[in-house]
Amino acid sequence: MKAIIPAAGMGTRFLPVTKAVPKEMLPVVDKPVLQYIVEEAIAAAADEVVVVSSREKKAIEDHFAPDDALIATLEAKGKDALAAAVKHAGELPVSFVYQDEPLGLGHAVHCAEQVAGERFCVLLGDVIVPGNNILPRMMEISDAHGGANVIAVLPLPDEEIPRYGIVAGTEVEPGVWKVNSIVEKPALEDAPSNLGSFGRYLLSPRVMEILATLPPGAGDEIQLTDALDAVLSEEEMYACVIDPSDGFDTGTVPGWLAANFELAKRAGMV
Numbered sequence: 001m002k003a004i005i006p007a008a009g010m011g012t013r014f015l016p017v018t019k020a021v022p023k024e025m026l027p028v029v030d031k032p033v034l035q036y037i038v039e040e041a042i043a044a045a046a047d048e049v050v051v052v053s054s055r056e057k058k059a060i061e062d063h064f065a066p067d068d069a070l071i072a073t074l075e076a077k078g079k080d081a082l083a084a085a086v087k088h089a090g091e092l093p094v095s096f097v098y099q100d101e102p103l104g105l106g107h108a109v110h111c112a113e114q115v116a117g118e119r120f121c122v123l124l125g126d127v128i129v130p131g132n133n134i135l136p137r138m139m140e141i142s143d144a145h146g147g148a149n150v151i152a153v154l155p156l157p158d159e160e161i162p163r164y165g166i167v168a169g170t171e172v173e174p175g176v177w178k179v180n181s182i183v184e185k186p187a188l189e190d191a192p193s194n195l196g197s198f199g200r201y202l203l204s205p206r207v208m209e210i211l212a213t214l215p216p217g218a219g220d221e222i223q224l225t226d227a228l229d230a231v232l233s234e235e236e237m238y239a240c241v242i243d244p245s246d247g248f249d250t251g252t253v254p255g256w257l258a259a260n261f262e263l264a265k266r267a268g269m270v
Contacts, residue, residue, distance in 0.1 A: 002115035003041035006108035007034060007125035008054040008099040013252050022057040024125050026256060029263045031085075033250050034060060036128040038092050041121065044135035049094045050112040051125075066090035104221025110211040117205050119147065122224070126251035127199030130263060134247065138202045138240050141176055148236040149207065151179070151228065152200035154244060161188050164196030165225035167239050177239040181232065184218045184225040197225070198242055199249070207231050 011023030024034035034051070041049045053060055067090055074083035099108045109122055119142075121135060129135075138150040153167055162185055169179040183192060201224070210227045217223040228237065248259035264270045 001044075001046050002112075002118065002120045003044075003046035003049045004052060004109055004112045004115060004120060004122045005034070005037055005041070005049060005125050006052045006099075006105060006122070007057070007060065008052055008102070008108055009125070010102070014256075022060055023251070024057075025059050025063060026250070028128060028248075028250065028256070028259050029267060029269070031089075032063065033128055033256075034125060035063070035089060035092075036130060037123050037125060038064075038094055040129050040132045040135065041123055042092065043132040044121070044139065046121065047093070048115075049092070050115065051094055051096050052099050052108045052111045053096050055098050055100070061096060063089055064092055064094045102221075104216070104219070104223055106211050106214060106222035106224040106227050109224055110208065110222070113208055113212070116208045119205070120203055120208070122201040122203065124199030127247055127249050128259060129200070129247045130266075131246060134198075134200050134240070134242055135202070138200065141238050141240055142202050145236060145238060147204065148238055149204055149228070149231065150202040150238045150240055152198040152242050152247075153177070153195040153239045154198040154242055154247075156194050156196045158188050158194075161191045161194060161196065162186065165228075166191045166193060167195050167197070168192030169239065172238075175241045177241065179232065179237040179239050182225050182229045184223050195239060195241065198247060200247075201228075203228075204231070204235055206235060 007024045011018030014023050025032040038049050071083045071087050097111050099111045134152050142148050142150045165182050165184050167179050168181045169177040172178050207227050210230050217226045250256040250259050
């Protein structure tokens with residue numbers, strides 16, 4: 001299985017910091033956001049992780065590149081744990097493709113079309129799942145339903161609903177919904193439920209094919225949500241309802257701060 005991590009956005013919510021530092025490289029406790037996501041994909045048996053990046057975000061590629069000189073310097077100073085951490089980051093199986101224009105999440109995913117032909121997962125570049133437990137559950141659901149598409153969803157408060165893709169469907173077992181449709185960023189009064197997509201998708205090759213010809217949607221961008229809604233006419237899709245404590249949306253300053261505080265607390269640092 002291949003994993004795609006869209007990470008080409010400008011990170012405008014974090015300016016001026018992200019003028020020089022990609023938001024995916026902001027630390028959560030002891031490592032950057034993006035490394036959590038890469039490690040999560042590998043823990044779920046991804047044999048390749050494709051990061052969809054911007055050519056301006058060289059810091060991301062530097063982080064995942066081997067650095068023998070730095071490792072040797074750290075080891076010479078007796079800083080073996082730090083040397084091991086640097087070595088680990090440089091050995092992760094990460095490759096890069098580029099989204100040269102900001103044409104939407106669906107377009108970013110299609111930039112990694114080299115994964116076409118097999119089931120793949122998409123992990124949004126600002127959502128972390130420290131326990132690595134959501135993708136395995138999604139794979140169980142997919143396997144139980146003949147390889148169906150599966151997305152992770154989260155119950156949302158009313159004020160958050162217009163920020164997410166919202167699913168409609170029926171609950172077929174506790175925590176699992178059969179999806180009938182998906183609406184991208186609806187007004188509260190138009191939302192079919194309070195279940196919003198949470199940045200984890202397990203998808204069939206057909207989704208990648210649909211993205212190749214999909215016209216722009218909301219915001220005049222190519223929306224992954226529109227491709228998911230389109231594939232519903234051909235294939236089944238299920239939604240895995242996650243526990244809010246399992247994941248963190250680090251895409252806003254309050255969310256990033258909350259993730260740092262909670263994970264520091266779990267590590268006994270505060």
